[in-house]
Structure formats: C-alpha cells, structure tokens
Amino acid sequence: MVRGGGLSMDSDPIGSFFLHKPIVLNSFPEDTNHHKWKLSPHNNIDTIPFQVNLSSSTNNNHHSPPPPLHNTTEMDFFSDNNNNDNVNNYNVSASASNHHHSTTPPTLEFKLNTRLNLLTTNTRSDQSMVDDEISPKSEDIRAENKLVVLQAELERMKGENQKLRDALHQVNVNYDALQMHFMNLMQQKGEGVEEQEVIGGMLEEKKQGESGGVLVPRQFMDLGLATNADTDEPSSSSGGRSQDRSGTPNAEVASKELGTSKNENVNDEGFEKEKKEYGRGGESEDSPSGHAFAGDKVPRFSPERNNVEQAEATMRKARVSVRARSEAPMITDGCQWRKYGQKMAKGNPCPRAYYRCTMAAGCPVRKQVQRCAEDRTVLNTTYEGNHNHPLPPAAMAMAQTTSSAARMLLSGSMSSADSMMNANLLTRALLPCSSSMATISASAPFPTVTLDLTQSPNPLHFLRHPNKLQIPLQGVPQSFSNSPASLMPQIFGQALYNQSKFSGLQMSHDADPSQFGNHPQQVPPHLTDTESVTI
C-alpha cells in the first residue's frame, strides 16, 4: 500500500492520469455498464492503480518515460510544483522523497512526504532520538507524541482521500466535457441531426448519474452495450424480455434486447429458442465477467428515440472479421472452440466452418472460418459476440476486438450515422497510416469490421508508426504470435478497446503500456511488460 498521498501539479502526468482514467475505471471492457462508477470490487476508486514513477532524483523530471509499474515505490502528491488545486494537474507519478533521501538510491520502503513537516515514524529525528539518553518518562512523552503524530497523519490521509475523490470527480467531469466537445466537433463534420439527440441523451444521463451520486462517465462508444441495464429490468421498448441467456452485453444480444430482432424474439419464445441454443450450461447473471450491475440503471433514451433505434438496429449484429494468410485450418486466438457446423456458402467453393466458444458454458461468442475463394491461403475469420467469462491472456485482445466492435458498430442506441462516425474513428485510430487495411461496414445486416492482413507485404509496417499507442502483446501463444499477421488481432483488439475507451480523443498520446494492465480480465503483471508493438 502506497502511503503517500496528495497532489502535485506536473504537466506530463496530467495526461497520463487523464489517459489512464478510462482504462482504470472500466474494469470490464465487454460490459459497458461497468463504465459507470459503481463501487464494485473492480472499479472502486480505492483500487485505482496509479502509475508511480520511481526516481531517485530530487528533480521531478517528467519528460523521462514512466518506468514500469513494478518499480512502484511511493507517490509524492505534494511536490514542489504543487501550485493549485486544478485537478487536471493531478500528478500520479511520484518521485523519491526529497528531504531525507535525496542522495539515496530508490528503495522499496515507503516514505511519506507530506510537505507539512509532520513527523513520521521513520524520520531522522526519531532515529536520532534513539541515540539519546532516554528516560522512561521521556519515552512515554515520545510515544504520546508519536500517537498524536499518527493521529494527525490519519486525519491528513482522510483529507487527502477526500481530496482525491473530489479530484476524481473533477477529472471525470472534465473528461465528459471534453468528450462532449469532441462529439460536437464530430457532429459538425457529420451530417446527422440525430447525433444531437444522442449527445443530449448522454448529457441527460450524465446529469442523472451525477445527481444520483454515482459518476457515470458515459462514453459514446458504449451506448449499445448499456443494454445490459435493460436486461435487468423490463425494458420499455423490448416488451420485457427480461434477461439474456448470459446476461452478457454481447453484440448479438445488444441488438436483440433493444427489441429489434427480426422475429421479435424479445418475447419468451425467442428467449426459449436462445436458451435452447446456448443455455445448456445454465450460465446466467453470475457469470464470471461480473454482471452484478443490475442496479446500475442508466436512463435510456426517449421512447421515440428508441423506436428509431429499434428500426435501425434491426438485423444488426456486430462482427469482427480478420483476414490473414494461414495454412492452418484455424488461427489460434487463445480461446477454445468447438465446431458445431459446416456449410457450403454461396459463391465460395470452400466450406464455412462454424465454431462456438467452449471456455464457458453458454458463452455466446462464435466465429466463422472460411478460406477465401480467390486465394485459398487466406483465412477469413469472423468473430461475433462477447465472452461472458474470464479469458486467458492470449484471448484478451480478440475478446476486446469483438466487444469493442460491438460498441462501435452495433451499439443499438446509436444511429447508423453514429456507427459510421465511430467506424471512421476506428479506422483512423487503428490504421493512421494505412487506413485501407481496415474495412468497416456498418451496413445491414451485420455491421462488420474487417481487417485485411493480406494486402500489405509487411503487415507490421504500419505498426511501427511512431507516436502511437504502445500495445503489449500479452502472452500470445506461439502459434498465434509467430507470424506478423497473427499479431493483428491482438493489436486490433487492443486498439479497438482503447479507441472505444478514449472515444478517439487521446489516441495520439504516448500511452503507457502499463495502462493496459488495468483490465480485469487482463493479464497478470508479469505478462504486461512483454513485447510491445507500436501502432
């Protein structure tokens, strides 16, 4: 536990903290309901993993790259640069304590630099006392003093805690404001009048969320997946289809639960069918991905709006398609799949294989694998849905791919214009120097993100684009990571994930790879500092 607390006002960590915020607070990329700041075990603000900068120098030089998280030692929130309470300037990096250890190398012991000259238990003065002649009485006095100091310290910590909470709130507000601003800008570029309503709706949600005492950093990417809330209550538009088979905000479900499915399977009949289809395992709300957000109700859009959305979201299923050259019958993506069918598809002599995720009972994720008719070496893998279970590190990115794709392309609360806007964002964020490699189709019936890894002679060339996200490759299985093309789903997913988190706002920042370790289904720390690729 880092004992240091407080705020300092350096410039670089501002962005760092700001950048981290969406990541830190969203523990469940597949479930946008987790974006809301409910006090869950996963996104309790007490557990915010501040990035800590280890530095033995007294000079808080924030131009140096942040060190890995495992070097964390202490946090100095009250550095000398601490000028005001502008929460935007919260510094989550820290330096070694300036006062007593300026010449000592960094250690793992925690020291408290309060800037209040409060005595702490391991101050030099205390140590010097040991050398003095000590009478029992003076020892008592000292002990009392110590107690007082500790109490004062406790009070101070409480104050800092409150300060931090306030700061968090303020950062959140700023984040939303910026997001709104961004959306407005996009709005001006785009054609839609509809988006205005979306924004309005988001603002409304935001208001209500705050008035309710729960911060709701709404992100426009996650509108559709907020349907999870709908699943937990009779939806005004869905006629009360109460619960998805898994309670998972997967793409498929998102569209259906908005009451938009073709066969109106918002009723029990549809549910029964899906239960029959998936529900052997009886997996439900208590799925490991933690959909314990039944009470996390965010106001929906207006019924009129919903009707429009329902019409538009009809027949919509978000898909993520990856084209890659592979001799293997199926790319290894870290998940376990069971083949449940094979069909000859029209226009392609190669059969299409259907796979279902078997890592958890009732997992709705499916994928289709089919070789390209023109080039048999090209394997076309299409993913659909979100996993409802914890994933191994190797499967994280792909899961994020599908879930993020669902957010951006499907999100049932979005208009098609929104979807396209997001798709454009995605393309720009993903492939800033090679947008032709990603094809995004938001048209009916299935909005699909297609990543073509076969067109570039060196699929990684664009990954080396400087000044872009650092994306850790997290425990990618050898069979999947040994080819350049195989890297793409990982990166793709991560980029999608981050893009959705940042709403395209901060993609040009130099992101700290460690931020990706804040994910609930994320890899263990020891895996996060592995190879990274820049896009």
Place this chain on the structure above:
DNA sequence: CGCGTTTGACCGGCGC
C-alpha cells in the same frame, strides 16, 4: 467412455 467433429436435417429470414 468422453469429447470433438462430421454431416444431413431443420429453421427462419428474405426475395421473388
């Protein structure tokens, strides 16, 4: 024997 694959049947949506 259990698990995964194969494969024909079945179902629903859609276009004509």
Place this chain on the structure above:
DNA sequence: GCGCCGGTCAAACGCG
C-alpha cells in the same frame, strides 16, 4: 407461397 440461403441442431461417427 415457394425457394434460396445462412445458421444451427443433433445423431452418428471417430479418436484417444
């Protein structure tokens, strides 16, 4: 209404 098509089911089958 009919046929096509994509998607899924489930019995049969194979393998370890």
